[in-house]
Amino acid sequence: MSSGASDLPSSVPFQVRDLTVSYHRRPVLRDVDFVAKPERLTALVGPNGAGKSTLLKASLGLIPIVSGDVRFFGQPLAVVRHRVAYVPQRTSVDWDFPVTAIDVVVMGLYRRIGWFRPVLARHRRTAMQALEQVELGPFASRQISQLSGGQQQRVFLARALVQQADLYLMDEPFAGVDAATERAIVALMHGLRAEGKSAIVVHHDLQTVPEYFDDVLLLNNRVIAAGPVSEVFTPENQRRAYGGKLVLLETVEHQLSLERPRS
Amino acid sequence: MTGLSWFVLAQRTAGLLDYSTRMVLAGTVLLGIAAGIVGAFLLLRKRSLVGDVASHAAVPGLAAAFLIFEINSPGSGRWLPGLLIGAAVSAALAIWLTERVKRIRYIKEDAALAVVLSLSFGLGVCLLTIIQSFPSGNQAHLTDFLFGRAAALVEGDVLTLTGVAAGVLVMTLAFFKELAVLSFDEDFAAAQGWPVAKLELLLTALVVVVTVTAMQSVGLLLAVALLITPAVAARFWTDRLPGLVAISAGIGALASAAGTIVSAQIPRLGTGALIVVFGLIFFILSWFFGSKRGLVWAWWERRRGNREIHEADLLRAVYELLEAKNDVEGRPGPERLADLPWSRAAVASSLTWPARRFERILATLLTRGWIWLDADGHYRFTLHGARRAIDTVRRHRLWELYLLNYAALPAGQIDRAADITEHGLTDAEMERLEGLFAARGDQSQVPASFHKIDAREGEPA
């Protein structure tokens, strides 16, 4: 919290200082400090109700902040909004809404198209490419309720991809997708990183954190630990983030490992 | 061509109507269009009841405006622009109040709407009672605005309504993308930096304007029907937003036209009520016959799909029976297959179908000329039927092989696999699959296509 931190270069994609957020007077995030590194994939992990979604939403101005400051690329969101894309957790949209998969992806381009201008054929082509990237090309003209849960998830991923942002905030992109899709999404994220982009991804599967991500932010109401996976993703820190729950899991795991050699 | 004849018909119908009816017709149709457009967005934004609040809450504003003018200079109360402004202001206030009440933690949206709606309407009724006691109150006919008196529309009103309809059209076209993204995914719209609150305000303003202008024709209390019914009906015809808005406007216009024309023939029936009734009729028609989600279509599609599957299953069952019983060499040609007799009992027992379905599908295949009944009471494939059976079996086996060998592949292909069934395979895809298996040396398990069989007829297996 030194004053030097306030002059972070514009290369830092995401920086949170002293962020406190509360719902109805009950603080959900307390004094969160975090600096994301550029060209890195950061996992945001923590138990249910830790405030992971809240952190992303508050950063994007979707819910009010009690105190604190959020910067994207060294600037307030309003200035660099076009460089930030957000994939919400299992979106609560009306699945019966009269839009097709490609219509949803085109929405990612609306900002670039701008006020009063219509969607043109070339916008649809761009959207189509994004759909193909998530391997949904053949489903472009499906009404969205006629897609499987994993496919719906990927439509929203494509909507974020099409924005050509430099920072992606993804809330549980792997929830409810099969293993093959998960690998495809990870490959996509690694592709983004290779292009010099960064992502902050809410992730629940602790096993795959070291494999998929470079950095990790362990959160539970406050920051438990943050930094490179190899340094901070220790069992000790995980236990601190997950409290009793993980201990329980660990005991079960331990017992299983004891049983295995015998059988 | 049909468009032109419709136009001619419309012109003739209009020619039959007298001048004032034509004015009423123009007014209600324009209003129907405006309401249809706004209603589509309102419905998608899940704010249907906001229209209800707006219309009920317009009543106290209407009455209050009348009272204010009447007190200032008796006899001037029924000044239309004043009444419209009064109605609009109180409708807007009520919607704002609903939003506030909704934010109280334990009050859900429906409760907030109900509270504000009944309170403001109650207030309106009180004010109307007070107006009755005024000397000029009885002549004011304020209740006309509750139930509408379209017959009273004059040229000036039509001009106003034209302006309203044009304004609504321009606004919704100009902000189409923005209203769409707001209705579909508010969080995303906000994250992208669209001014969500202002867009919401725009939509609310459009609703209030349409409701208040509707009070002259269909009346305040029925305005919400004009807003929502066409949009709900339109949903049965399309899966795309532009289509929905256009169809909703069209249904709004049609219902208004029908209601107006019928009420011109039967003077005692109120235009507003008839318009709403026609809206309901269009809704029911759409519900049954709509091409996207209509009951009849869905039923027909499902039936057709089931029948195709059942037919294929029956063909395959017969083929497999013949294959097992006659020890058919690897790939029987259609001529050979058509030679072999089979009994219905044997096929029926190999399929676990209800008897009625079996009879029906068997009869279908007979009428199609795919199978026939010979003099000994045995069934046989016709040559054409035999080809169908071979093709069906080939598809089925290719498909099974495909699932067996390639199901564990990348995400996109799995979805593709889950999506197309064996019945949906195109010939090109079949060729590709066949090529794929040939390359892997799996061809022995795959019955070749019939044109290939024809070519290889003489060859040793």
Ligand SMILES: Nc1ncnc2c1ncn2[C@@H]1O[C@H](COP(=O)(O)OP(=O)(O)OP(=O)(O)O)[C@@H](O)[C@H]1O
């Ligand atoms: N709209 C809301 N109103 C009140 N409390 C809320 C609201 N949304 C979330 N909360 C509370 O805030 C806390 C943090 O919620 P949040 O959605 O950020 O958790 P999360 O870390 O994303 O959890 P999960 O892993 O289950 O998605 C939870 O205790 C939750 O109950």
Ligand SMILES: [Mg+2]
């Ligand atoms: Mg969450």
